Amino acid sequence: MARITFSTKGFKQSIHDELAFQRQKKRSPPSPEARPTFLEWLRISWPDILTMIAIGAIGLGFDKMWPPYHRLFPYLDTDGTIISPELAYRKRPPTLSAALSGILSIGIPILVFLFSQFLTPSFWVLNNSLFGILYANLLGTCLQIMIKTLVGGFRPHFLSVCQPDLSRPGASQGLNGIYHDWSICTGEAKDVKNALISFPSGHTEAAFASGVFLSLWLNAQLKVWSAYQPRFWKVVVVFVPLLGAVLMAGDLQMTGNHHWYDMLMGAVVGTMVAFAGYRAMFESVWDARTNDVVVLRRSQMIVAGERTKDRGRSTDSGDLV
Structure with a gap:
């Protein structure tokens, strides 16, 4: 007759493992696929929306001003x-009007972001991608308009x-x-x-703000510069937005609308805001391990199910700051 024994060691270990798993699960960042309701999203995003409206209004106000100096x-x-x-x-x-240039600069990246949702759907990746491109373009536009008005220069x-x-x-x-x-x-x-x-070129700034942002985004999604050799077509895809930005800028010089230094400064401003907008929304720019990982706020983590203190992937301690 076989002897049946009951060991509490295995049972206790199972309980310990389960509790450890639950604690780790509670500490883990929320899934980027966790979709909030519209009201939850609005509660998270309304300070940024108001700030973007304010930045746009400031840029529009400067655009209506005459230069305060009388340059000789x-x-x-x-x-x-x-x-x-x-x-x-x-x-x-x-060749491209200011309106058409703006539509292309914003519209093409947005179409790419939306198309990517059919391949790898993720609400927060789409949300952060859209906010990032808007951050870059609104901030860049406001900066270049302010510089145009306060510094300016004569067109050709x-x-x-x-x-x-x-x-x-x-x-x-x-x-x-x-x-x-x-x-x-x-x-x-x-x-x-x-x-x-004339100084700096607004067309060039917008083209580089969107082109550089989209190039960084494609690099992160396709893992072009990472720990393994990419396919050549991926390298080509990453450079296409940069080529588009250069061609849009070059047209301004060919048609006599800007000097080369106007376009250079526009490209510098556009590139700076593109990097700033991307890094504000994703965990890194060049690190292939994390440059496609969205950065969440505390309020986003709560909506997605996080109930503990900040542990490294949220960006603030509240909705306003």
């Missing part, structure tokens, strides 16, 4: 020759739209009277104002 420009030398031919180009519209077609009248007050300043104030312009006011705010 050279026109004719004492012998009647044009001193600055680089400001005498014919006015030509860019400035003299063509200015149509200077040397008999007006403000003419003939500086040595030999070769410098003039833009108040001597007789052209259309809106064209003159636009010709005074």
Whole structure:
């Protein structure tokens, strides 16, 4: 007859393992697939939405302003020759209007983000991707408009739209009277104002804000620069948004709407806000292990089921800060 024994050691170990699992589960970050209700999402996101509206309003306010300075420009030398031919180009519209450039810069990344949801659906990845691209574009647009208004510069077609009248007050300043104030312009006011705010290039800033952000996002999703060799098509895909940004910027130089240094500064501003927007939404930029991991707020973690103190993947201690 076989002897039947009951051991409490195995039972206690099972209880211990289960409790350890539950504690670890409680500490773990919430699943990115946890979808909140609309009201929960709004409670999480309303401070950011209001901030974005405020940043947009600030940019719009600066856009309506005339430059507060009266920058001087050279026109004719004492012998009647044009001193600055680089400001005498014919006015030509860019191939892409400002509105179309903005739509493409925002629309193409959004379409890519939405398409990715058919392959690997994740609410918070989509949410953070959309907020990240909006952060980059709104902040970049506000910055470049402020710089345009407060610093500015003459476009290559400035003299063509200015149509200077040397008999007006403000003419003939500086040595030999070769410098003039833009108040001597007789052209259309809106064209003159636009010709005074060349630096930096807004088209270029928007193109690089979206192009660099999308390139970083594609790199993270496709794991191009990681611990293993990627397929060449993935490398090509990551560079496509950058090529698009460069082509959009190059068109402005070809049509005489900007100087090279306008586009350079626009690209710098766009790249900076793209990195800032991406890192604000994802755990890293270059680390292939975490650059596709969304960063959550405390309020997002609560909605997703987290009830413990912050342990490393939430970004703040409340809804407002």
